[in-house]
Amino acid sequence: MxxxxxxxxxxxxxxxxxxxxxxxxxxxxxxxxxxxxxxxxxxPHPDMRQAMADAVLNDDDVHLYGPVLGLPALRDELAARTARIYGGTVSGAQASITSGCNQAFAAAIASLCSEGDEVIIPVPWYFNHKMWLDMSGVKTVPLKCESDMMPDPWDVTKLITPRTRAIVLVTPNNPTGVEYPDDLITAFYDIAKARGIALIVDETYRDFHSSTDAPHSLFKRDDWDDTLIHLYSFSKAYRLTGHRVGAMLASPARLAEVEKFLDTVAICPNQVGQHAALWGMQNLDQxxxxxxxxxxxxxxxxxxxxxxxxxxxxxxxxxxxxxxxxxxxxxxxxxxxxxxxxxxxxxxxxxxxxxxxxxxxxxxxxxxxxxxxxxxxxxxxxxxxxxxxxxxxx
CATH class of the missing domain: 3.90.1150.10 (Aspartate Aminotransferase, domain 1)
Structure with missing residues (x-):
């Protein structure tokens, strides 16, 4: 033990x-x-609960295994919504559904890292990220934040080694709440791209951003999925925490690796939760x-x-x-x-x-x-x- x-x-x-x-x-x-x-x-919203109940009663498929990477209709809807929010082009083939956003992070790390590899995370960090890296045999490299709780891109360049596989950003941040501006996120993206490593951006709390503008411009890059791994959660937006529905946006090649992890750990995301998330995106914007x-x-x-x-x-x-x-x-x-x-x-x-x-x-x-x-x-x-x-x- x-x-x-x-x-x-x-x-x-x-x-x-x-x-x-x-x-x-x-x-x-x-x-x-x-x-x-x-x-x-x-x-969740009463109408969403009714839609979930209808699915349980009337759709036999929700009681069976579904696609490992999630319902195609939900993947397509998430891709279309992401393109609307951020601009740029996102396809359903670049989207996958996971059993919560924590699993999306775990799957991303599993697809990126081997024993002894390194991942850079600003501190204070989200503790479940640190826990998963520990349990994966991956070294967590802390990146200090300044007094405004923002990490400095210049500092991260000094921490990258041949074993570095990714930089992780959480925005709006957990635990500090700070919203990273586009120029800061873009600077980290450019560094990651130049060094040939991944940038994982966890936007679990995106729907509660204080600005109505796009949180960042990364999806406007023609080849964004070569560098960016984007994580999202339906739990906070639609009160679906108990149904475990998260998401990852990445390249189809990355998702093919992620699929191995997801199939081994959960086989497929929660079917009822996925139907709820799809219904929510289609009906609950107001x-x-x-x-x-x-x-x-x-x-x-x-x-x-x-x-x-x-x-x-x-x-x-x-x-x-x-x-x-x-x-x-x-x-x-x-x-x-x-x-x-x-x-x-x-x-x-x-x-x-x-x-x-x-x-x-x-x-x-x-x-x-x-x-x-x-x-x-x-x-x-x-x-x-x-x-x-x-x-x-x-």
Missing amino acids: THSRTAATFPPPVMEARRWLDGVTFPADRPLINVSQAAPVEA WLAGERDEILKRRAAITDNMPSLKAKGWSLMGLGGYFAYLQHPFAMSSAELAPVMVREAGVLCLPGTMFYPEDNSAGAKQLRIAFANLDVDGIATLFERLSTLDLPHR
Whole structure:
């Protein structure tokens, strides 16, 4: 057991954090505020649920194995939508459906890397990416972010070696929420292309981007699929987290390799979830726009409430998507602070230490707040509780 790949990586952070709730009671007038996980907690739109029920009752195929790379109609719809959002040309042959976006990342790495290869990821990183690289025998090379939580393309050029297989970007970022501008993403793309490595761009939270402009211009490149591997999730947009529907856009040659991984791990994506995602893209654009507007209101509420925390020594390091990334003023590490917050403030969030290598102390000053499941009033309550924390300052 001690020599296994799973033993070499850390426990799932969200599950680890939930253990802090053991033995803690929360009075009725101060219930737990859980901002530890970035996932919708409400069920899908009622009409989508009806469409899913109809598929279960009337379409025998949803109960059988489907194509490994996903339903052709969903692949085509995703390709067409991507082309509309970003410009450029995307075909169904460049699209595949996966059992969630985490599986899309796992499949991408499996198609790129051998034992001892390297992948560059900005820190703070999305911990499941790090966990999968560990379990794949791939070396994670951390790329530090600047004070604005943006990685520097110049810095990445110094980290590329003959074993480097990919650079990974997440935008809007998890955990910081920061939205990378097109010129930054393009700079990383150009470096990856020049060095003959892949650029993996995870846009799980794309539908909640603060701008209505295209998030980037990479799909306008004639040969984008030689370099870009694009990851997406239907879970956040359509509240389908329990149905595990993600996606990858890449070259047909890359997807032929990915197909080997997907067939071995899951055989095919969840059929009912795929039908739901297809129905959602065809019918719920107006509803999704309303979901985005609500997230942007909550994002604005974070900004509006920050002065009360700033007066207590806190600072806002990043904001966007589902996340606010905070620097706390206390003398203790965030790894110690986060369990204390459960007991003292009734707030469950993740410490920055969960998003950094063990030898990087920056995360000790940071906390991730996943605010998407709090309404505007709930965010005000969260900030009130944080501002009343009475602990020794640095």
